[in-house]
Amino acid sequence: MKxxxxxxxLFLALALALTAFSGCGSKSASSGAxxxxxxxxxxxxxxxxxxxxxxxxxxxxxTDAINNYIAEKYPDAHVALDLRLIGPADYNDKxxxxxxxxxxxxxxxxxxxxxxxxxxxxxxxxxxxxxxxKDMVAMINKDFGTDGFSTLTQNGAIYGVPIxxxxxxxxxxxxxxxxxxGVGVSIDDINSIWDLSDVYAKVKEKYPDVYCYAPxxxxxxxxxxxxxxxxxxxxxxxxxxxxxxxxxxxKVVDLYETDQFRKYVDLMRSWYLAGYVxxxxxxxxxxxxxxxxxxxxxxxxxSYSGVDKQSDNSVxxxxxxxxxxxxxxxxxxxxxxxxxxxxxCVSSNSKVPEAAVKLLNIVYSDEFVLNTILFGIEGExxxxxxxxxxxxxxxxxxxxxxxxxxLCNGVIGSESLxxxxxxxxxxxxxxxxxEMNKSAERSPYYGFVFDASNVVNEMTALTNVVKQYYPGLxxxxxDPDEAIPEFIKALKDAGVDTVVAEKQKxxxxxxxxxx
Amino acid sequence: MTKSSKKRARKKSLALFAMAIPGLLYLLxxxxxxxxxIFIAFKQIDYSKGIFGSDWCGFxxxxxxxxxxxxxxxxxxTVLYNLTFILLGTIFAVFIAILMSEITKYFCSKLFxxxxxxxxxxxxVIVAYLVYAFLNPETGLVNxxxxxxxxxxxxxxxxxxxxxxxxxxxxxxxxxxxxxxIVYIASISGIDxxxxxxxxxxxxxxxxxxxxxxxxxxxxxIIMMVLMSLGRLFSSDFGLFYQVPMNSGALFxxxxxxxxxxxxxxxxxxxxGMSSAAGLFQSVIGFVLVMVANAIVRKREAENALF
Numbered sequence: 001m002k003x004x005x006x007x008x009x010l011f012l013a014l015a016l017a018l019t020a021f022s023g024c025g026s027k028s029a030s031s032g033a034x035x036x037x038x039x040x041x042x043x044x045x046x047x048x049x050x051x052x053x054x055x056x057x058x059x060x061x062x063t064d065a066i067n068n069y070i071a072e073k074y075p076d077a078h079v080a081l082d083l084r085l086i087g088p089a090d091y092n093d094k095x096x097x098x099x100x101x102x103x104x105x106x107x108x109x110x111x112x113x114x115x116x117x118x119x120x121x122x123x124x125x126x127x128x129x130x131x132x133x134k135d136m137v138a139m140i141n142k143d144f145g146t147d148g149f150s151t152l153t154q155n156g157a158i159y160g161v162p163i164x165x166x167x168x169x170x171x172x173x174x175x176x177x178x179x180x181x182g183v184g185v186s187i188d189d190i191n192s193i194w195d196l197s198d199v200y201a202k203v204k205e206k207y208p209d210v211y212c213y214a215p216x217x218x219x220x221x222x223x224x225x226x227x228x229x230x231x232x233x234x235x236x237x238x239x240x241x242x243x244x245x246x247x248x249x250x251k252v253v254d255l256y257e258t259d260q261f262r263k264y265v266d267l268m269r270s271w272y273l274a275g276y277v278x279x280x281x282x283x284x285x286x287x288x289x290x291x292x293x294x295x296x297x298x299x300x301x302x303s304y305s306g307v308d309k310q311s312d313n314s315v316x317x318x319x320x321x322x323x324x325x326x327x328x329x330x331x332x333x334x335x336x337x338x339x340x341x342x343x344x345c346v347s348s349n350s351k352v353p354e355a356a357v358k359l360l361n362i363v364y365s366d367e368f369v370l371n372t373i374l375f376g377i378e379g380e381x382x383x384x385x386x387x388x389x390x391x392x393x394x395x396x397x398x399x400x401x402x403x404x405x406x407l408c409n410g411v412i413g414s415e416s417l418x419x420x421x422x423x424x425x426x427x428x429x430x431x432x433x434x435e436m437n438k439s440a441e442r443s444p445y446y447g448f449v450f451d452a453s454n455v456v457n458e459m460t461a462l463t464n465v466v467k468q469y470y471p472g473l474x475x476x477x478x479d480p481d482e483a484i485p486e487f488i489k490a491l492k493d494a495g496v497d498t499v500v501a502e503k504q505k506x507x508x509x510x511x512x513x514x515x
Numbered sequence: 516m517t518k519s520s521k522k523r524a525r526k527k528s529l530a531l532f533a534m535a536i537p538g539l540l541y542l543l544x545x546x547x548x549x550x551x552x553i554f555i556a557f558k559q560i561d562y563s564k565g566i567f568g569s570d571w572c573g574f575x576x577x578x579x580x581x582x583x584x585x586x587x588x589x590x591x592x593t594v595l596y597n598l599t600f601i602l603l604g605t606i607f608a609v610f611i612a613i614l615m616s617e618i619t620k621y622f623c624s625k626l627f628x629x630x631x632x633x634x635x636x637x638x639x640v641i642v643a644y645l646v647y648a649f650l651n652p653e654t655g656l657v658n659x660x661x662x663x664x665x666x667x668x669x670x671x672x673x674x675x676x677x678x679x680x681x682x683x684x685x686x687x688x689x690x691x692x693x694x695x696x697i698v699y700i701a702s703i704s705g706i707d708x709x710x711x712x713x714x715x716x717x718x719x720x721x722x723x724x725x726x727x728x729x730x731x732x733x734x735x736x737i738i739m740m741v742l743m744s745l746g747r748l749f750s751s752d753f754g755l756f757y758q759v760p761m762n763s764g765a766l767f768x769x770x771x772x773x774x775x776x777x778x779x780x781x782x783x784x785x786x787x788g789m790s791s792a793a794g795l796f797q798s799v800i801g802f803v804l805v806m807v808a809n810a811i812v813r814k815r816e817a818e819n820a821l822f
Contacts, residue, residue: 096787099562100562100565100566102565115786119560119561119562119786120561120562120563120564121562121563123563219762278653279652279653279671280651280652280653280671280673282673282674282763282764282765283673283674283760283761283762283763284761285761347562348562348563349562349563349565456579456786456789457575457578457579457582458582460579460582460780460781460786460789461579461582461583461585461780463779463780464583464585464767464771464776464779464780465583465585467762467764467767467779468764468765468767469764470764471763471764472674472763472764472765477671477674477765478674478765490583493583493584494582494583494585495582495583
């Protein structure tokens with residue numbers, strides 16, 4: 001008995017020691033770079049790519065295919081891709097960890113560019129672009145316009161390559177067609193958010209169990225979209241809206257002190273009091289698609305993509321599996337200083353920056369490389385019914401196919417080279433959407449980049465104040481007469497004036513330098 | 516001491532020490548090695564220079580904690596909630612332990628014990644939705660079944676700060692009281708049964724037994740548990756203060772604690788220097804509190820002090 005006990009305790013001790021260590025090991029990632037190493041000088045470039053698809057255990061076959069192709073097609077480049085696919089939940093942690101530990105990571109997508117630049121995580125690649133990035137720059141000029149890099153440029157330094165995709169997404173109203181017919185209103189009479197209250201009153205009367213509006217974003221009614229589209233608001237580099245600018249006024253203001261903000265808050269308050277919206281909107285995590293699925297939603301608006309000003313279809317239909325919703329633009333897209341901040345950057349401690357830019361150049365301009373990253377290997381991972389369409393092979397889907405990263409289409413390369421999964425018609429629509437980039441109305445301050453490093457304490461405090469009041473105000477559950485003065489006072493206490501002054505100073509300097 | 520008995524004693528302590536090794540290793544790896552990171556709180560992090568190469572910035576990283584009047588609110592909330600939890604938590608736990616120790620049927624006592632511990636195993640996220648089922652302004656139980664039946668107007672709970680100190684304390688008690696009573700149940704079962712027998716012979720009733728025997732015997736345990744929890748006076752259960760009020764802005768005045776403030780403020784900016792500063796601030800205050808409380812206890816009753 002005694003012996004048994006001591007054995008047991010030994011076993012327990014061992015088990016404890018083992019568990020203490022088990023967290024420390026790490027699975028070494030498979031490296032696919034070695035395959036193409038016929039030339040001694042081939043440099044391996046590690047790309048951390050965020051993926052929204054399943055991550056296969058071994059995708060060296062795909063990277064091998066890419067590297068063999070690169071070695072053949074671009075014999076002078078001497079670069080090889082080492083792809084690391086990472087899910088969205090870990091992505092931010094993984095790139096920061098790689099930075100801190102010195103693990104090789106040459107290319108990555110910063111999720112918040114300003115913070116990354118402030119902590120010097122992105123390398124200035126301006127000196128490499130002219131020599132090694134010609135094709136990429138040409139692609140961006142063609143698809144986006146010549147100002148593609150300006151939002152990533154700070155004091156002459158270029159910190160990344162913008163994701164070259166269609167950025168113009170108009171604020172779109174999605175509405176239940178049957179209910180709109182039911183109350184006898186034509187969609188032609190709805191042209192802005194201000195036309196909605198009357199319609200909502202009728203809908204509420206006829207369909208009392210239905211919410212006239214529910215948000216697409218938790219705890220937010222997206223009035224910022226309308227403020228940008230209708231009132232030409234530029235967020236000037238941060239989403240707390242504590243230093244914004246309207247039109248070409250040249251004057252930075254705290255949004256929450258303006259009449260424009262008050263106007264929309266009053267509208268939302270009236271919707272809340274009339275019961276058009278879910279009463280727990282300011283805290284609920286339930287969003288429009290959930291209400292739509294249960295047939296309890298009349299309308300919502302969001303930046304749902306679509307090239308048609310008016311359509312019998314809506315993104316909401318895809319999300320909920322119905323065809324009940326139609327859509328119409330209710331405001332316009334305004335390209336402000338934050339519309340194009342998604343970029344692929346070279347990490348500041350990369351040992352091979354030239355090779356990284358060379359590789360990016362290929363990824364942005366070579367149809368085969370880009371689509372192999374997205375879709376894998378032809379015949380195994382996809383089949384091509386037509387020139388610009390890639391579909392899963394018979395009997396397979398996104399979860400069963402050996403490799404696919406097709407949902408990465410928004411975070412890598414040039415969208416105009418990417419195949420689509422549906423039809424040639426959709427591919428043409430996509431090209432049209434990309435075409436809108438150049439004609440989209442740009443803020444006069446497009447290209448200004450706010451450097452928050454001098455006011456980081458104030459910004460942190462302001463973030464908290466905004467989180468306290470903003471959801472309640474824009475969802476209508478707080479009384480604006482009481483809450484707005486309190487809100488403004490709290491912002492002043494947290495140093496909003498300092499931030500506005502700092503932004504104004506930087507903006508004035510930027511205007512002086514760019515005119 | 517003779518040589519052989521010394522040897523025997525060493526052999527015995529060696530075995531004990533060997534048993535302690537996994538625990539010590541765990542402490543070392545989990546609690547002591549990461550402590551080297553303290554210096555990050557005084558660094559202006561620059562990734563191209565690395566953590567060690569970054570510039571020193573003195574106390575700059577601590578400033579944001581005291582930037583606004585929020586500093587006062589969050590310190591007040593953290594401390595007052597924790598004091599309430601310690602006070603009520605101890606009372607409830609001891610009360611439950613005394614009741615439990617009176618249950619003599621084995622099956623019943625195990626059943627109740629399991630029932631009391633179960634809430635502690637439920638994740639705060641799930642607790643948050645349990646609370647939400649009660650308090651949802653449109654479909655919640657309280658507004659529909661209780662206030663409706665009493666003929667009162669429904670309350671929009673998630674925008675009315677006044678109720679939350681009570682709600683949060685209730686939730687915390689429901690979740691933790693059963694679990695923390697285990698320690699007390701164990702110490703009560705360790706009390707010499709002879710004492711109770713003697714008391715009964717002298718004609719003491721149940722209540723008298725509780726106040727004259729159980730509580731005085733429990734005192735060292737209670738003091739130790741309170742001292743240990745004082746060290747966490749500046750920390751808070753993130754789930755309780757973030758998840759349970761559904762991150763509702765209107766409630767920040769009564770739900771903001773240091774942890775939630777730091778989380779909300781730094782989620783956006785991801786500045787590890789500032790996060791470390793907040794952590795260090797909490798730990799230093801916690802350390803000071805334990806030392807002070809222990810010193811007070813030692814002065815009055817040396818044998819009950821932790822060290």
